[in-house]
């Protein structure tokens with residue numbers, strides 16, 4: 001069984017080409033693949049399926065559907081770094097000619113552009129401000145802005161450097177506000193068009209980047225500054241992305257890299273429940 005490994009600003013993924021949707025991708029198999037000791041290691045899995053081969057893809061106008069799974073095996077609606085890596089793979093594998101095409105996701109179709117320098121721009125859809133809530137990190141209560149980018153986010157802006165936060169443990173959040181869990185972003189505003197961010201992802205833990213999280217962070221920062229449109233760079237531990245937010249739309253631009261391809265051991269794979 002073929003696999004590829006790739007990353008977008010060091011948010012890393014195992015890609016599983018599965019055009020016909022035949023693969024039985026259980027949560028245990030995803031968790032084993034993503035485990036950095038007993039598997040390949042990744043923040044998530046991107047199953048590459050023809051939209052027509054999946055019930056979930058039936059309403060998609062895109063040829064290919066990104067079946068995204070978090071490292072713990074859970075499903076998520078969207079993954080901004082994952083879509084960039086997915087798009088890069090489709091072009092390198094001659095499954096799309098590019099540079100512009102759409103990718104199906106659980107949050108809807110996402111238009112992408114694969115640039116000659118290997119970076120990818122994704123039209124991420126609306127970033128909707130849905131309210132406020134609180135994240136608790138250690139003994140600190142950090143108020144934040146809730147943002148829906150297809151998946152749920154809570155963005156807390158801090159005055160002190162976010163690099164001082166200990167994100168090894170799952171921060172607490174209000175389960176009534178986020179019954180399906182939430183991705184938690186912590187940001188410093190560095191200037192009118194520059195943010196620094198760290199993230200604790202739902203279903204993964206701290207990652208070195210989160211694409212939907214960067215869009216949420218920019219939308220929240222604009223909201224706190226009293227506006228709903230603008231653009232910003234976002235520096236994350238894994239690199240830098242550029243985000244624009246408009247009324248009802250947003251874009252994310254950043255690198256997408258395929259680093260390896262190989263074969264999974266069938267005996268190992270079949271031993272997993």
Ligand SMILES: N[C@@H](CCC[C@H](N)C(=O)O)C(=O)O
Nearest residue numbers: 076079080081151210211212
């Ligand atoms: N890393 C992703 C987000 C992946 C999904 C997230 N963990 C969730 O459960 O919503 C990104 O780049 O957007």
